[in-house]
Amino acid sequence: MVTFGERLRNARNLKGITLDKMAEDLQTTKATLSRYENNLREPKADFVKKIAEYLNINIDYLLGSSDNVVFDKNKYIKNTTSATMKLLKKLIDDGTIKRSEDVTNVQLNQLLDMLKKDVEELLKDEYKK
Known part of the structure; x- marks a missing residue:
């Protein structure tokens, strides 16, 4: 047992x-x-x-x-503070981003890389069921 x-x-x-x-x-x-x-x-x-x-x-x-x-994927998404969201919050809090037009291509690429990592995490969790 x-x-x-x-x-x-x-x-x-x-x-x-x-x-x-x-x-x-x-x-x-x-x-x-x-x-x-x-x-x-x-x-x-x-x-x-x-x-x-x-x-x-x-x-x-x-x-x-x-x-x-x-593993409930939807609940995981809802309760997870992703790296992408953390970076966005930091950029907004420190005044780097005040409007969506303020986001640079470099920042967009960073966010895209982090988003890919978040997708990999979700997919990895999906296969652990």
Whole structure:
């Protein structure tokens, strides 16, 4: 029987997320997550839900009720702050872009490269279903 900890580690690894990154994003410690993955502690129900939402997986998978790790592409897109959006926000916040006409060809090429990386990430996640 596959344990909660094994399922958590499997899902985290499928997403390519480190314990450090996950701990930071979920506002907990690496040690706490490690204890969950090694079945030394069990998280409370609300934290299990938070983990499932963070990893964008079916909570039933984590709880052992299902063997299907379901990545919802639309939810992933909605909840992900892409590199492209981060760059656009930075350029707008620092005053580089005030109108769409202010975007230079160099910036457009940078955005295009970042957009391609975002597409690659989505496609990679799509094949992990």
